[in-house]
Amino acid sequence: MSVTGAYAARRRNHLFAAAWDAALTMARERLADTLLARSMEGNVEQIWRDGEIVGERHVLDNRLGLAILRRLDRLAEMGMAVSTIGQRVTLNYRPRPTPACNPQAIDWSFAVEALRTGDDEGVARALALIDGDKVEEVEDPLIPSSDSDKEEEFDLSHRCWKDGIEDIWMTDFPPPAGFTGYQSQPYDEFDFDRGDSYERECSEEEVAILEGEQRALRARQRAHEEERRDAWFQYLQGVEEDASGE
Numbered sequence: 700m701s702v703t704g705a706y707a708a709r710r711r712n713h714l715f716a717a718a719w720d721a722a723l724t725m726a727r728e729r730l731a732d733t734l735l736a737r738s739m740e741g742n743v744e745q746i747w748r749d750g751e752i753v754g755e756r757h758v759l760d761n762r763l764g765l766a767i768l769r770r771l772d773r774l775a776e777m778g779m780a781v782s783t784i785g786q787r788v789t790l791n792y793r794p795r796p797t798p799a800c801n802p803q804a805i806d807w808s809f810a811v812e813a814l815r816t817g818d819d820e821g822v823a824r825a826l827a828l829i830d831g832d833k834v835e836e837v838e839d840p841l842i843p844s845s846d847s848d849k850e851e852e853f854d855l856s857h858r859c860w861k862d863g864i865e866d867i868w869m870t871d872f873p874p875p876a877g878f879t880g881y882q883s884q885p886y887d888e889f890d891f892d893r894g895d896s897y898e899r900e901c902s903e904e905e906v907a908i909l910e911g912e913q914r915a916l917r918a919r920q921r922a923h924e925e926e927r928r929d930a931w932f933q934y935l936q937g938v939e940e941d942a943s944g945e
Contacts, residue, residue: 711896882897
C-alpha cells in the first residue's frame with residue numbers, strides 16, 4: 700500500500716482509522732521511553748574534520764531533560780499510566796498534599812554537571828532536596844496550568860490535511876454552522892457503521908488557524924536550527940583558537 704493509499708484508507712474506513720490511532724499511541728510511548736533514556740544518558744556526537752573522526756563529545760540536552768521532567772510531573776499529577784497495549788489508564792488514588800515549596804530556584808547547570816560526573820550529593824544540593832520536607836517547583840506555581848498542559852496527549856492534527864491535487868485544506872470534522880463549502884456528502888447523512896466516509900474543505904476561519912499554526916511551527920524550527928548553527932560555529936571557532944594557541 701502506498702502512502703497516499705494509506706491516508707485514503709484512514710479517511711474512508713473508521714476501523715482502519717482506529718487501528719492507525721492505536722499504532723500512533725503505542726509508537727509515541729516507545730518514542731517517549733527513548734527520549735527519557737536520552738535525556739538521562741545524553742548523546743555521543745562524533746567530531747569530523749577533513750573527512751576523519753578526530754574525537755567525540757558527550758552531550759546532555761538540558762531542554763530535552765526539562766521537557767521529559769515536566770511530562771512526568773503532569774502524568775504523576777493526573778494519575779495516568781500506559782498499559783503494554785498502548786491504552787491509557789487512570790490510576791485511582793488520592794495524591795498527597797503538596798509540601799511547602801523551596802523558594803530558591805534550581806541550579807540546572809550544576810545539577811546536569813553533577814549527574815554527568817555521578818556526584819549524588821551535588822545532585823541533591825542542586826535540587827535543594829537535602830531537607831526532605833522541601834520540594835522545588837519545576838514551573839511557576841503562580842501560573843495556572845493550561846488545558847494543553849493537562850491534555851498533553853490531545854492531538855487531532857491527522858484529521859486536517861492538504862488535498863494532494865488542489866492543495867486545499869480538508870478535514871473530516873463536522874462542518875461549522877452556516878457552512879457552504881464542498882463536502883463529500885451531508886454530514887448528518889453518512890453512517891460509520893456502513894463504512895461511509897466524510898470529508899469537506901475547511902472554512903476560511905479554519906484555514907487561517909491551520910496556516911497560522913504552520914507558520915508558527917516553521918518559525919520554531921528555524922529558531923531551533925539557527926541556535927544549533929550558532930552553537931556549532933562557536934564550537935568550531937573555539938577549536939580553531941585552541942589549535943592556534945598550542
